[in-house]
Amino acid sequence: MGENINPRLAEVMSALVRHLHGFAKEVQLTQDEWDLAIAFLTRTGQICSEERQEFILLSDTLGFSMLVDAINNRRPSGATENTVFGPFHVDGAPVRQMGDCISLDGKGDSCLFEGRVLDLHGEPIENACVDVWSDNSEGFYDVQQPDIQPKWNNRGRFVTGTDGVYRFIGIKPVSYPIPDDGPVGQMLGHLGRHPYRPAHMHFLVTAPGFKKIVTHTFVGDDPYLASDTVFGVKETLIAPFEHVRGETEWRSPFDFVMVPEERSS
Amino acid sequence: MGENINPRLAEVMSALVRHLHGFAKEVQLTQDEWDLAIAFLTRTGQICSEERQEFILLSDTLGFSMLVDAINNRRPSGATENTVFGPFHVDGAPVRQMGDCISLDGKGDSCLFEGRVLDLHGEPIENACVDVWSDNSEGFYDVQQPDIQPKWNNRGRFVTGTDGVYRFIGIKPVSYPIPDDGPVGQMLGHLGRHPYRPAHMHFLVTAPGFKKIVTHTFVGDDPYLASDTVFGVKETLIAPFEHVRGETEWRSPFDFVMVPEERSS
Numbered sequence: 001m002g003e004n005i006n007p008r009l010a011e012v013m014s015a016l017v018r019h020l021h022g023f024a025k026e027v028q029l030t031q032d033e034w035d036l037a038i039a040f041l042t043r044t045g046q047i048c049s050e051e052r053q054e055f056i057l058l059s060d061t062l063g064f065s066m067l068v069d070a071i072n073n074r075r076p077s078g079a080t081e082n083t084v085f086g087p088f089h090v091d092g093a094p095v096r097q098m099g100d101c102i103s104l105d106g107k108g109d110s111c112l113f114e115g116r117v118l119d120l121h122g123e124p125i126e127n128a129c130v131d132v133w134s135d136n137s138e139g140f141y142d143v144q145q146p147d148i149q150p151k152w153n154n155r156g157r158f159v160t161g162t163d164g165v166y167r168f169i170g171i172k173p174v175s176y177p178i179p180d181d182g183p184v185g186q187m188l189g190h191l192g193r194h195p196y197r198p199a200h201m202h203f204l205v206t207a208p209g210f211k212k213i214v215t216h217t218f219v220g221d222d223p224y225l226a227s228d229t230v231f232g233v234k235e236t237l238i239a240p241f242e243h244v245r246g247e248t249e250w251r252s253p254f255d256f257v258m259v260p261e262e263r264s265s
Numbered sequence: 266m267g268e269n270i271n272p273r274l275a276e277v278m279s280a281l282v283r284h285l286h287g288f289a290k291e292v293q294l295t296q297d298e299w300d301l302a303i304a305f306l307t308r309t310g311q312i313c314s315e316e317r318q319e320f321i322l323l324s325d326t327l328g329f330s331m332l333v334d335a336i337n338n339r340r341p342s343g344a345t346e347n348t349v350f351g352p353f354h355v356d357g358a359p360v361r362q363m364g365d366c367i368s369l370d371g372k373g374d375s376c377l378f379e380g381r382v383l384d385l386h387g388e389p390i391e392n393a394c395v396d397v398w399s400d401n402s403e404g405f406y407d408v409q410q411p412d413i414q415p416k417w418n419n420r421g422r423f424v425t426g427t428d429g430v431y432r433f434i435g436i437k438p439v440s441y442p443i444p445d446d447g448p449v450g451q452m453l454g455h456l457g458r459h460p461y462r463p464a465h466m467h468f469l470v471t472a473p474g475f476k477k478i479v480t481h482t483f484v485g486d487d488p489y490l491a492s493d494t495v496f497g498v499k500e501t502l503i504a505p506f507e508h509v510r511g512e513t514e515w516r517s518p519f520d521f522v523m524v525p526e527e528r529s530s
Contacts, residue, residue, distance in 0.1 A: 002457015009455055012292050017327050019288035024332050027280045034324070034333045041320045045310005055306045059299070062282050067289050068299045190274055192267015 043183045051143070053087050057184040060084055060230035061193075069214075078120060079259045080205075083232040085214045088141040089133060089204065093155040100158075101169040104150040108137030108171030111241065111250035113217075116164040117205060118257050124164025125258060128207035131157045132168065134200070139176030160207075172241060172250045173199040175224050188229065195229050198222035201239075203256070210258035217254050308448045316408065318352050322449040325349055325495035326458075334479075343385060344524045345470075348497040350479050353406040354398060354469065358420040365423075366434040369415040373402030373436030376506065376515035378482075381429040382470060383522050389429025390523060393472035396422045397433065399465070404441030425472075437506060437515045438464040440489050453494065460494050463487035466504075468521070475523035482519050 001010055023029075044054045059065045065084050073082045096102065103110070117128040133155045135141050142153040158166045180188060180195035188195050200216035216232065217239035218225060225233055239254045266275055288294075309319045324330045330349050338347045361367065368375065382393040398420045400406050407418040423431045445453060445460035453460050465481035481497065482504035483490060490498055504519045 005455065005457040012294070012298065013456060015288055015292045017329075019284045019291075020327065020329055021332055023280055023284035024329065024336065026284075027277050028336050029277070029333050031333060031337050033277060034330070038318070038320045038324065041306070042310055042313045042318070045307055045313065045320075048307045048310065053303070053307070055303045055310075059303065062285065064282075064285055064289065065299070067286055068294050068296060071289065071293050072296050190270065191278060192270040 040183055040187070047182045052179065052182075054182050054184055056087055057178055057182075058187075060086075060232075061178070061184055061188060063231040066231045073211075075211075075259050076120065078257055080213050080215060080256045081234045081236050082213060083215050083234060083237060084230055085204075086202065086230075088143060089131075089202065090143060090155065093131060093133065093157050094152055096156040096158060096168065098158055098161075098165070099167050099169070100156065102132065102152075102154050102156040103136070103169070103171050104153040105136055108174070109250055110169055110248040111172040111252055112167070112169055112244070112246070112248045113201060113252050113254070114165070114167040115253050115255040117160050117166060117207065118164055118255055119210070120257060120259060124160070124162065125207045125210065126160055126162050126164065128160040128164065128166075128205055128210075128256075128258070129157055130160065130166040130256075131204040131206070132170070133202045134170055134173045135176050137171055137174055139174050169248055170201065172252075173201050173219060175199045175222055178229055193229060194224070194227065196224045196227075197230060198224040198228050198233060200232075201252070205256050205258065207258060209261055211261050213256055213258060215256075217252065305448055305452070312447045317444065317447075319447050319449055321352055322443055322447075323452075325351075325497075326443070326449055326453060328496040331496045338476075340476075340524050341385065343522055345478050345480060345521045346499050346501050347478060348480050348499060348502060349495055350469075351467065351495075353408060354396075354467065355408060355420065358396060358398065358422050359417055361421040361423060361433065363423055363426075363430070364432045364434070365421065367397065367417075367419050367421040368401070368434070368436050369418040370401055373439075374515055375434055375513040376437040376517055377432070377434055377509070377511070377513045378466060378517050378519070379430070379432040380518050380520040382425050382431060382472065383429055383520055384475070385522060385524065389425070389427065390472045390475065391425060391427050391429065393425040393429065393431075393470060393475075393521075393523070394422055395425065395431040395521075396469040396471070397435070398467045399435055399438045400441050402436055402439055404439050434513055435466065437517075438466050438484060440464045440487055443494060458494060459489070459492065461489045461492075462495060463489040463493050463498060465497075466517070470521050470523065472523060474526055476526050478521055478523060480521075482517065 047054045069082050117125045142149040175198050177195040199219040199222045205213040219241050220238045239252050242251045244251045312319045382390045407414040440463050442460035464484040464487045470478040484506050485503045504517050507516045509516045
């Protein structure tokens with residue numbers, strides 16, 4: 001490397017090259033395997049589009065995304081843990097009234113999601129924005145079916161008041177396969193792995209003065225909880241889903257606990 | 266991973282994941298750096314085409330291709346060493362008469378390349394095919410300039426007789442940059458590295474019963490010999506280029522020594 005280059009870049013690239021070379025030496029990588037790897041990476045890049053990010057899928061399915069998240073989001077005990085962001089978030093979902101329903105296609109088991117956004121002392125956080133999104137009852141996000149699902153189906157933003165409470169009606173999410181008709185799906189097939197994610201509701205919780213939370217809550221009886229294809233499940237994120245007889249069929253209570261932002265001094 | 270999968274695939278993927286995770290932990294990879302990496306890999310895939318293979322360039326410039334070649338081509342002392350194949354070989358170059366000229370554009374310093382194809386005992390090998398290719402005097406291969414250079418410019422195949430001799434006229438090759446207008450070129454720029462390869466003539470030598478040799482001969486006075494951007498230089502591949510007063514301006518003698526193919530028993 002030359003002189004006067006970014007020292008962090010030099011550090012990262014040196015380590016990357018060292019680890020990649022260590023890998024090739026350890027497994028005594030053959031020329032044919034190298035050819036396969038080049039072809040795989042090329043196909044992975046070429047299937048990427050505005051709507052599809054196969055390299056993120058690759059990172060996710062190798063557990064790399066969760067590792068990077070863990071490295072960058074160490075939190076004190078009691079704070080809500082992060083998990084993968086995933087490729088299906090859309091900026092600018094409608095801000096809805098507390099208690100509104102986000103399911104616009106009328107399908108699926110209705111479920112009341114409610115709880116509070118709290119700080120580490122258990123005090124409610126006002127003006128927290130709870131941005132939520134999930135698949136529909138057939139396992140697809142609205143952006144995957146723009147011609148079938150209403151725009152913003154199963155998405156919405158909710159802003160807390162002084163009590164820190166959020167509340168909305170959605171559906172009990174269902175498990176679904178990640179897009180598996182591309183190179184990553186082929187890889188999973190060769191590895192004898194299924195492409196499923198256990199059912200989950202996505203949450204992006206932000207509030208002034210606090211670190212954002214990027215997480216899901218998981219449905220506890222899902223058969224894929226122990227084998228999430230992107231390794232996103234954490235014990236603390238498995239939420240109650242209670243069968244209720246009320247306005248909705250299910251109720252899932254869950255509180256979010258936020259950590260103050262670090263001040264740059 | 267599932268059961269009943271290819272054990273070699275399981276071995277390679279386990280090691281890959283372990284080394285990639287080890288890398289991220291060691292450098293404490295940030296989310297922003299991960300974002301950059303995803304974007305870089307995506308651009309690298311998307312620039313690939315029939316004429317361009319940016320992932321091979323990436324592998325080459327990280328020294329990975331040379332490492333894989335070294336792992337797979339351990340040879341006894343005295344045998345000709347391999348180096349990178351590179352992206353510019355074309356199958357099916359014209360078979361020419363011994364002594365023919367491969368330079369069809371009339372540019373550059375003419376050079377006689379000659380020598381013998383030998384076995385480890387110094388005996389000549391008959392029916393060895395010496396497939397050669399180089400850039401033109403402006404640093405471009407014919408396939409990079411299909412509208413400017415004659416087809417098969419600076420390419421040809423020569424088949425040895427009982428004396429094992431090969432002989433052809435080409436040009437004294439010149440150093441050139443690898444294609445550096447894409448992601449890999451940007452990476453080299455950020456790393457303070459130049460994109461140049463020292464001047465070289467490519468050789469692919471095959472013969473019945475012997476392992477193929479994929480190599481170059483390098484021009485010894487090239488300023489980039491110590492900093493080949495793809496790490497392809499080996500001491501034993503630096504060839505004499507003698508200034509002569511004859512049919513050509515230069516002469517480069519070089520013998521190739523082949524290793525017998527392993528018999529599968």
